[in-house]
Amino acid sequence: MPLSEHFIGMHKVEKPCAKCVFCFGWISVNRSLLAKKIRWCAVSDPEQKKCAELAKALVAVLSPAAVAAFAKLSCIRASSTTDCIDRIRANRADIVTLDAGEVYSAVKQFGLVVVAKETYSDGACVLSVAVVRNNSLGIRSLRGLRSCHSGVRWTAGWSLPLGFLLSRNYLNWSQERPLSRDVSAFFSASCIPGARAMAPSLCALCQGQKSYVRQRNYHCETSHNEPFYNSQGALRCLRSGTGDVAFVDHLALESIKATDDYRLLCTDGTQAPLSQYRHCNLGRGPGGGVVTRFSLRKIARKFLVTVQMLFGKRGRETKRFQLFNSSSYGQNDLLFKDLTNKLAVLPDDTDVSQLLGLDYVALLKGLGHEGRSLDDSVVRWCCISHAEMKKCELWALSIKSDPLVCVRAVSIRNCIEKIKRDEVDAVSLDATHTFFAGKCGLVPVVTEYYGTECEAADRSTHWEADVLPSVVGVAVAKRSSKKILMGNLKGGRSCHGHLYSPAGWLLPHRHTLTPEHNSSIPCDPNQAYSEVFWKGCLPGSDGNLCKVCMGGSEEAATKRCADNHNERYYGNMGALRCVVGDPSGKSYGDVAFLEQHNLKANILSLSSTGWAEGWMPSDFELLCSDGRRAPLSEWESCNLGVIPPNTVMTRPVLTARVYDFLIKSQETFAANSDAEFKLFESLQYGESDLLFKDATQCFVHTSHMDYRAILGDEFYIHAETVFNCTHSDILDFCNQDICSVL
Ligand SMILES: *[C@@H]1O[C@H](CO)[C@@H](O)[C@H](O)[C@H]1NC(C)=O
Ligand SMILES: *[C@@H]1O[C@H](CO)[C@@H](O)[C@H](O)[C@H]1NC(C)=O
Ligand SMILES: *[C@@H]1O[C@H](CO)[C@@H](O)[C@H](O)[C@H]1NC(C)=O
Ligand SMILES: *[C@@H]1O[C@H](CO)[C@@H](O)[C@H](O)[C@H]1NC(C)=O
Ligand SMILES: *[C@@H]1O[C@H](CO)[C@@H](O)[C@H](O)[C@H]1NC(C)=O
Numbered sequence: 001m002p003l004s005e006h007f008i009g010m011h012k013v014e015k016p017c018a019k020c021v022f023c024f025g026w027i028s029v030n031r032s033l034l035a036k037k038i039r040w041c042a043v044s045d046p047e048q049k050k051c052a053e054l055a056k057a058l059v060a061v062l063s064p065a066a067v068a069a070f071a072k073l074s075c076i077r078a079s080s081t082t083d084c085i086d087r088i089r090a091n092r093a094d095i096v097t098l099d100a101g102e103v104y105s106a107v108k109q110f111g112l113v114v115v116a117k118e119t120y121s122d123g124a125c126v127l128s129v130a131v132v133r134n135n136s137l138g139i140r141s142l143r144g145l146r147s148c149h150s151g152v153r154w155t156a157g158w159s160l161p162l163g164f165l166l167s168r169n170y171l172n173w174s175q176e177r178p179l180s181r182d183v184s185a186f187f188s189a190s191c192i193p194g195a196r197a198m199a200p201s202l203c204a205l206c207q208g209q210k211s212y213v214r215q216r217n218y219h220c221e222t223s224h225n226e227p228f229y230n231s232q233g234a235l236r237c238l239r240s241g242t243g244d245v246a247f248v249d250h251l252a253l254e255s256i257k258a259t260d261d262y263r264l265l266c267t268d269g270t271q272a273p274l275s276q277y278r279h280c281n282l283g284r285g286p287g288g289g290v291v292t293r294f295s296l297r298k299i300a301r302k303f304l305v306t307v308q309m310l311f312g313k314r315g316r317e318t319k320r321f322q323l324f325n326s327s328s329y330g331q332n333d334l335l336f337k338d339l340t341n342k343l344a345v346l347p348d349d350t351d352v353s354q355l356l357g358l359d360y361v362a363l364l365k366g367l368g369h370e371g372r373s374l375d376d377s378v379v380r381w382c383c384i385s386h387a388e389m390k391k392c393e394l395w396a397l398s399i400k401s402d403p404l405v406c407v408r409a410v411s412i413r414n415c416i417e418k419i420k421r422d423e424v425d426a427v428s429l430d431a432t433h434t435f436f437a438g439k440c441g442l443v444p445v446v447t448e449y450y451g452t453e454c455e456a457a458d459r460s461t462h463w464e465a466d467v468l469p470s471v472v473g474v475a476v477a478k479r480s481s482k483k484i485l486m487g488n489l490k491g492g493r494s495c496h497g498h499l500y501s502p503a504g505w506l507l508p509h510r511h512t513l514t515p516e517h518n519s520s521i522p523c524d525p526n527q528a529y530s531e532v533f534w535k536g537c538l539p540g541s542d543g544n545l546c547k548v549c550m551g552g553s554e555e556a557a558t559k560r561c562a563d564n565h566n567e568r569y570y571g572n573m574g575a576l577r578c579v580v581g582d583p584s585g586k587s588y589g590d591v592a593f594l595e596q597h598n599l600k601a602n603i604l605s606l607s608s609t610g611w612a613e614g615w616m617p618s619d620f621e622l623l624c625s626d627g628r629r630a631p632l633s634e635w636e637s638c639n640l641g642v643i644p645p646n647t648v649m650t651r652p653v654l655t656a657r658v659y660d661f662l663i664k665s666q667e668t669f670a671a672n673s674d675a676e677f678k679l680f681e682s683l684q685y686g687e688s689d690l691l692f693k694d695a696t697q698c699f700v701h702t703s704h705m706d707y708r709a710i711l712g713d714e715f716y717i718h719a720e721t722v723f724n725c726t727h728s729d730i731l732d733f734c735n736q737d738i739c740s741v742l
Contacts, residue, residue, distance in 0.1 A: 037072045038303050041084035041093040044224035046329040051075035057321035061310060070302050079215050081222040085110055088293060095300055097336055100286035100356055101153040104364055107352045114355055115300045116343040118288040118336060125739035126249035127281040128160035130265040131238060139265040140170060145244040146205060147187040148237030150230050151222050152194035153369060156249035157234060160283040163363045167652040175377060179368055191228040191237050196220045205242050224331050232332040250277045251339045286356045286738055288337055301345050308343050357738035359441050362422040366653035379661045380405045382415035382427035385565035386556040387685040398677040399665050411540060411563035413730040416440055419651060426650040426658045428692050431711055432500045434647045435719045438707035440734035442649040445658045446699035447710055450645060454698035465700045472639040473503030475623040476579060476592045484590045486623045490514040493548055494533040495578030495589035497571050498563055499540030502643040503595045504575060506722065511625045511640055523725035536589060537569040537578050548578060548587050565687050573602050573688035580612050596635045597695040602688050609686040644711045646693055647702060655703045662699055
């Protein structure tokens with residue numbers, strides 16, 4: 001190989017090349033890079049002092065060569081964390097630790113990179129807590145109080161508490177103006193370091209020195225020179241009587257836990273002692289992270305690994321210097337939080353949403369961290385099929401509220417993922433998927449109401465029902481196929497609404513399907529069905545349980561077994577078509593597991609939806625769990641179990657907006673009962689239960705409820721039992737935990 005080519009290879013591609021001479025040249029280039037001094041950005045004199053001690057300690061314990069190679073530290077004095085970000089961008093400082101909310105801005109808006117995150121004794125996250133001294137205050141009565149916050153846009157002092165207050169509608173955000181305006185109207189006065197440019201009242205309680213010279217102004221700055229800066233400062237603000245409530249992270253409680261003067265405000269309106277912070281908090285989010293410029297990321301990591309090895313919790317040289325201890329400098333949390341256990345140094349390709357978590361990133365977007373955009377007033381609804389898109393687009397044309405945008409996903413589980421990723425906002429979910437979404441951190445907005453009486457005639461008022469009517473799951477066979485009975489289904493062909501559907505997947509498996517399964521039912525329903533049935537159609541699964549499926553054609557073209565209505569045998573209508581069989585007579589099932597509601601209407605509409613002619617309800621029978629058969633009308637005594645109603649779920653910060661949108665929508669249609677578009681009808685699109693169940697009469701307000709309460713204990717425990725032994729990708733996705741320390 002000619003030398004020149006080799007040379008290019010090394011410098012452009014940077015391949016490791018053990019045998020070649022020029023490598024030495026490369027290493028020395030690398031070395032000179034490493035020899036660069038690291039400039040830590042300090043926001044106060046005590047922090048500057050601690051940094052200088054660290055620099056001295058490095059020189060004292062490392063060989064001169066090692067210091068020269070990668071551990072030469074200098075300290076740059078800045079006036080605030082924002083000043084630090086500016087300086088690092090401008091190559092006038094190199095590295096700083098920031099709260100996760102600031103990390104997000106530093107990365108997304110200013111192009112910096114995160115190289116490490118702080119981890120604490122109980123994980124890498126912080127809990128946001130609201131601390132008070134007055135025992136007559138509650139989380140619902142914060143309006144008009146004086147508030148102290150760790151910092152603006154900080155996780156525990158701003159994003160989590162405001163996200164919580166918005167999700168409960170305790171705080172009104174008009175959305176036409178920045179959130180900070182409504183926050184300043186909500187509290188009578190505050191100290192929120194970093195908020196000076198937003199509104200004067202947000203800094204009214206702060207006590208730092210004021211000056212027109214930027215470097216000498218400490219008032220309301222994110223610097224220890226502002227006495228009420230960070231969680232410790234916010235507690236000082238509370239302790240001094242300046243504020244009535246302090247929003248801080250749970251780590252700060254350590255410093256006040258010895259006194260009985262303080263209480264936490266819980267989300268249910270009660271108060272609790274400080275020790276109860278795990279149960280009484282406003283949410284959990286990522287802790288601090290260390291940021292630098294992209295070009296310095298490698299050397300910064302190396303530096304952090306070294307100082308931690310020497311001066312971390314179990315460092316070799318902690319007698320000389322302690323990285324996570326600020327007590328000698330008269331302040332808390334200098335350079336790092338004092339309760340840091342360890343810095344987790346991050347791999348090169350760490351994405352910021354991976355690091356901070358999808359929930360947190362979606363929350364920050366929801367709070368307008370990236371500025372406002374037109375999208376903010378739009379509600380994006382998740383649709384899973386051609387038919388749902390058609391219905392949704394008509395819905396969008398017919399409403400007189402915020403604009404609706406219809407977004408296509410491939411399955412209901414994909415909708416949950418898209419909501420988490422902030423690609424879509426809301427969807428109505430069956431009970432099993434409500435369970436998934438709840439595990440995923442989404443929250444209820446409204447629940448579909450199947451009763452006959454919707455309280456408010458005009459459907460515009462806020463309504464909470466005492467009882468949420470359920471639906472039941474049934475097994476249906478053609479009357480003519482007499483041998484098909486529950487308990488005797490071995491080798492049969494089955495039709496199931498779709499994978500994880502309550503009636504099609506979750507319930508049947510609880511019953512005796514074959515004599516062999518009398519004593520030992522496999523715990524995983526997928527396994528039970530593939531052992532019992534010869535073949536079937538369970539949209540969303542694979543193998544033999546896809547063989548009876550049909551797929552879709554034309555505009556709704558899809559391959560067989562797709563997990564949406566494009567598959568002709570998907571859902572309640574689909575399972576019915578499946579047991580009727582296709583016109584060619586090739587693809588049919590012996591038994592269909594589906595929901596009882598609207599069954600007769602679906603049978604009578606088979607021909608109008610372009611399927612089979614002439615079927616009547618009397619052509620079908622129910623299979624009871626005791627082996628009897630019964631006419632369809634006897635569903636109350638012959639069913640496979642009750643199913644909690646469908647619920648609209650969204651990200652917490654959007655609940656008030658989605659609720660408002662749905663109620664306005666419902667009001668428009670109720671006011672105009674002969675309007676062409678009907679929210680709760682689907683047959684005109686040739687399907688059933690598009691976007692909402694056709695049995696829905698109106699929406700019930702459930703934003704104040706936990707998803708577990710909506711599902712009920714019996715269903716919840718059943719679902720949990722099944723998913724404790726059944727793998728599902730969606731729960732893997734939902735269980736990704738940014739808080740665990742790896
Ligand atoms: C406690 O809060 C209540 C309600 O805001 C107020 O009326 C009362 O004066 C407060 N008590 C003290 C000691 O601040
Ligand atoms: C929030 O705003 C709505 C109207 O936008 C108003 O009816 C309601 O009273 C407000 N709530 C509070 C607590 O101010
Ligand atoms: C922090 O340092 C002080 C003084 O050097 C020492 O007394 C204290 O025990 C240290 N704290 C911890 C948690 O190690
Ligand atoms: C199930 O087994 C029990 C005893 O093991 C027996 O009494 C019962 O009849 C069986 N049921 C069915 C449906 O085979
Ligand atoms: C499911 O597993 C979890 C974790 O092992 C356990 O805490 C829970 O009690 C189990 N639930 C049921 C219903 O078995």
